[in-house]
Amino acid sequence: MPDAPPVDPTRTADPTPPVDPRVDPPPTVDLTTAELHGSLEDPALTSMNFLNEITSRFPRALSFAPGRPVERFFDLESVHERLRTFTRHLTEERGLSPEEANRLLCQYGRTKGVVHDLVVRHLARDQGLRVDPEAVVVTVGCQEAMFLVLRALRASERDVLLSVSPMYVGLTGAARLVDLPVLPVAAGPAGIDLDDLTATIRAARARGLRPRACYVMPDFANPSGLSIDLDRRRALLALAEREDILLLEDNPYGVFHGGDGTPPTLKALDTGRRVVHLGSFAKTVLPGARVGYAVADQRVRSADGGTGLFADQLSKIKSMITVNTSPISQAVVGGALIEHDFSLERANARERAIYRDNLERLLAGLRSRFGAHPGISWNVPAGGFFVCVTVPFTVDDALLEHSARRHGVLWTPMSHFYSDTGGTDALRLSISSLSGAAIDEGLDRLAALFAEQGH
Ligand SMILES: Cc1ncc(COP(=O)(O)O)c(C=O)c1O
Structure with missing residues (x-):
């Protein structure tokens, strides 16, 4: 069973009405970031919010983005x-x-x-x-x-x-x-x-x-x-x-x-x-x-x-x-x-088995879809949540937005993890939130995105 129903790629969940400059005067400001701590203009501080925000705007997209643990075993009674x-x-x-x-x-x-x-x-x-x-x-x-x-x-x-x-x-x-x-x-x-x-x-x-x-x-x-x-x-x-x-x-x-x-x-x-x-x-x-x-x-x-x-x-x-x-x-x-x-x-015996199966499924899926493609490569971790895929085209926030809107699949641009200009040819896939068929479906959507980029 996929974790999420199939997505209508044209549909977004953004409820914010567009700003009309004729009706809405520009807001007056009380502060500028220039007079706040310098970190507030740093991309590192907007990165987590951006990634959360895009996830919430496309709730029906299949997501390889978050490093969140599997939710299946959350149980309020066990908390008590x-x-x-x-x-x-x-x-x-x-x-x-x-x-x-x-x-x-x-x-x-x-x-x-x-x-x-x-x-x-x-x-x-x-x-x-x-x-x-x-x-x-x-x-x-x-x-x-x-x-x-x-x-x-x-x-x-x-x-x-x-x-x-x-x-x-x-x-x-x-x-x-x-x-x-x-x-x-x-x-x-x-x-x-x-x-x-x-x-x-x-x-x-x-x-x-x-x-x-x-x-x-x-x-x-x-x-x-x-x-x-x-x-x-x-x-x-x-x-x-x-x-x-x-x-x-x-x-x-x-x-x-x-x-x-x-x-x-x-x-x-x-x-x-x-x-x-x-x-x-x-x-x-x-x-x-x-x-x-x-x-x-x-x-x-x-x-x-x-x-x-x-x-x-x-x-x-x-x-x-x-x-x-x-x-x-x-x-x-x-x-x-x-x-x-x-x-x-x-304590994590069940979770470990899920993550191990998910990782194997993701790696097998990458092999079968992109194994013959000379420009696409990835590493093969022995555990954990993350796999990095390197591709022969530019990977940035705009492509992520397009991927979510047009193809219904989310992932993380690797550029978020570099303090310089690195990572613009790679994306991070996390295996922790999707399972089974949703991983396969997510990879099909990723393949459609890659094909659209000419690969
Ligand atoms: C490498 C690494 N360190 C620390 C954390 C944050 O952990 P915590 O949720 O306990 O603050 C994360 C969360 O994703 C992480 O990936």
Whole structure:
């Protein structure tokens, strides 16, 4: 069964009446973006809204666009059950009275979170990681974790971040918000080009800049789908040590491997506290809960000579942004972790099977439709949500709009993931929201679009 009914390509859902300049005088303005923060004119900040907006304007289009988890298993009753599970955990395992449990869930709470110990048990179970619970900051999604880390690292105008390119737009936007320039590092075919990373760091230093960290997604990266093998992970850690930078490891898709597992995370291999590990429960538990976390075990010396954890510095920033992550949301995630014996691998057995089948179906469909076409190519990820297709014509927002309107199929232009002019010959296909026949139908529509472009 397709996820959406066949689309009438000429129909749009846009209810906004056109502006008639004879009747509607130009609006007076109260502010201009020139007098607001510079990031507000940055394409990175409009990218997510543009992609959401086009999805909502063409609700009947088949969509390879979003990195959203499958919705089939969303169930409000299980949310209630998880709240009850976590509440029982508070009274039975942590020894809280019912009144104290009530307060913990309903009142303002600990800035670094109330499920930090459960996150630690999950990291031990699924990643073999040993983490001090005090080094964990539970955040409003991974997005907040990224923002906290970047805000903390951006100390002066000399500071720059490095990121494997193409890069996740949430990272680029967060960096822009804190005035931290991002220097792209080539992904190459192996997920990160270490020679380019070294060269970029040294070139930046030669210009008087101070590279602070490199953002990297070692498993099934968004958007490239690439993964980094074990030897290269070790070499990356050695490079970080040698060049004295941190690694920001983002890992929302590692659970969704095709069955062969993944190499240890960078944090699991990290013996020198070089890695700040960023986590999200959006794909593995519930996106609507908006819970993520940072593991920040770096030791920080303060001006008064005292030492503490980087997590505590992040906590100070968090206290001024979101105060604390909703304890009710944390309880839903905590309950899910307890119910699955702290293994998100186990909790996502059904989802993993769906994503694996979808990925196989998409790759088979690409082969059968475009395998003989010399100008069209794609990578073959071993898991995750994303496949990149390279084509011999220009791919931009206008083509996406046309694709939605004329052919009823959505995808993401890769140019959204480049800070320069890259990506104009490629598109990202996500396998997470469509299934079975809808993937085939979506690929037929994509083939019609490609044929119309002369391919
Ligand atoms: C690479 C990457 N990092 C972080 C996030 C954001 O995670 P969260 O929803 O927990 O803020 C996403 C979401 O799509 C992502 O793809």
